[in-house]
Amino acid sequence: MSEVFLKATNINKAFAGVQALKNVNLTINKGEICCLAGENGSGKSTLIKIIAGAYKPDSGEIEINGKKYSAVTPKDTIREGIQIIYQDFSIFPNLTVAENIALNSELARNKKLVNWKSVYDTAKKALEMINVQIDLDARVADLSVADKQLIAISRALLQNAKLIIMDEPTTALTKKEIDSLFTVIDGLRKQGISILFVSHKIEEVFALAEKITILRNGENVISDDVKNFDRPKFIYYMTGRELNETYYEAQKTSKEPIMKVENIGKKGCFADISFELHSGEILGITGLLGSGRTELALALFGKEPIDTGKIFIDGKEVRLRDVKTAIRHGISYVPEDRLTEGLFLTQSISRNVVASVIDRLKGRMLFLSKPKMKEITSHWVSDLKIKTANVEDPVQTLSGGNQQRVVLAKWLATQPKVLILNGPTVGVDIGSKNDIHNILRRLADEGMAIVIISDDIPEVLYNCNRILIMRKGRIVGEFGGKSLTEELLAQKLTS
């Protein structure tokens, strides 16, 4: 089974003088699961868009099923059986599952009228092909991300897909959902369908791929069988530097807890949560989606106040009624979704950084003091190594990793005693992820108390000296970071 399905040779593409792809090659065999890896900005999405026909390459050749093209159009792509599942899935939240699955193929057949029976029949068959069950009458808006993805996959299959390209398919999935997605993908491979899987998550790449192609700065770095890779090698090729994964050990923790919670609960979210947090330590709280981890974080930040139990800061009981109170007590919260909750995307970097300390910037006559703003911004930009040419540029011009640093800067500017981070590195590539972890370790060593809430197992495992596991709104276990392995932790999350 080494018949070539798609072969792209010497692809070049430049945007406004910037070379996005330089002589890039990619080969995918029939029935093969190939992973395309690379950090943000390495050219992965450009390459995919060229294969999809959305961009025209400046030079190079694409061969699909033995047919040579200098550039493909979206129509060629679909005819040749290449289907792309975008990160946003391109589905219609307002329509039912059945219609979402069947609509595209009905359109492709140039139908003018809708035969609802055939829509339902087609949808049912498509879901049977990947062996999953979803209520056909449900509105897609009410479904989980995982189900939406399955809908996108089954829709692609209806178009006679021979190659399915998935753009970072696991970004918003839980561990369990990822596992069932992998089962589906494996089933597709057995049917002779090729998969090109774009990802920068090491665990997934190793769990799934047969072949790995890595891009860096728009160039091929390596393309080889997965068995010739190991973790350090993969990271090295991705980032161009060696990163070492070590367990975090708290340097010196305070004797008295800086924060202590006793039997706190919130109806419908979590119950009976107790723990102590000392300054100088990084506490991990992990659990699946829906385990109550996010709700707990919001409660500790006063956003969704608790119904029962007590919270102590520095030994004194406090009532965290709202966000303002929490900030006054030295608590800061870096939210899960930085795009909607953490940043003012269209505003400048400097305005974002000072947003949380705006009261302290009053100059003469209630106006904001420009020099103070500048001082704070330049301090954090250099301290957190935010890569930007101009701090007056809008935040949306930055990469994911740098955006996350701006969120971090915004909250560090409040000089918190307790820093709570919810999914601190979601959608951030390995290099920046490592940098952010190092920043957190440094902050803890300097005496801050940090809580990382995350379902990214290695993140919690390596960066937290203590880990609490949550399931269905309760803490079901506490472990020292070093006493666990990735497999063990993954197991404890689900069982």
Add this chain to the structure above:
Amino acid sequence: MKRYFKKIVRKNEFYVLLTIVVLSLVIGALDQSGSFFSIGNAIDMMRSMTTTVIFALAAMIIIITGGIDVSFPAVAAFAMYTTTKILSDSHYEGPVWIAFVMSAGIGLLLGLFNAAVISFFKLPAFIATLGTQSIYFSVVTTFVGSKQITNMNLPIGITNYSKEYLVSIKQGDVLFTLPSAILFTVVITIIVFVLLRYTMLGRGIYALGGDRIAAQRAGFNVRRIEFFAFGFVGLISGIAGIIHTTLMRNSFPYDLSGREMLVIAAVVLGGTRITGGYGTVTGTILGVLLVTIVNNNLILLGIPSEWQTFVTGLLIIIGTGITAYQNLKMRRKVQILAEK
């Protein structure tokens, strides 16, 4: 059975219907004259719903695509007045259908002009139609005329048609009549229903409102759908304009202005989401019925007409508030592990 019931209860239409029933019972119980539950009143309400339903369907179609059209009364006034003016100036004495065709044609052109403005400047529909509706009103009143064309001057075909009744009932001294123009409303309603439910074009309208980019990627010709939607809406607005003339037995361009807000309110009450993608014909008709009951009958209870708009406003807030609140509640459900 239980599941089926649950499904109905979750539908917006159910709540609108419930409100209508409750409101009717309250009005019926408090109304001393007993005229609320009478055939005469029913005919009166159907009469006033004749054009409102067409306008509401027009507004709904655009809202489903993800835009808001505020120009349909202006389109209707332009089409209606221009048609009647031309026909009366030329002393036209032929059948009425030519008036309908002319008005529909003018409406279609104005609707397509809306679509052209939106797609050329890439403007939100609301802004674009806010602009075009002023233009349409001003053009018709400046260049065509602003004087009322009264019954005596209307073409004989229109005057005769306005006396064609589907039903006429005498209650006491009062004659209640249901003009046969309501058949247009019925036919248009059926066409819109079939269009939205059983044609790819109709599903494209929903898809467009759900996710524009996804609709493009799926292979819908988004621009064509938009031109169709605005063109169709212009066309039925033109027809509604002529119907308005036959009901009022005069043609006056200022008549229809300001109708858009009440119509959009009825559409939203009927469960169409202002953000696009959701809306049904049944819901919209129920919404119009609800607003009509409020506007026509609160007076029977001795509630002054100033307060009718208050009640309409209240219904909008409560009606849309209930759906928003339900969505909020659905999202909050998390199951907590049982006590150890």
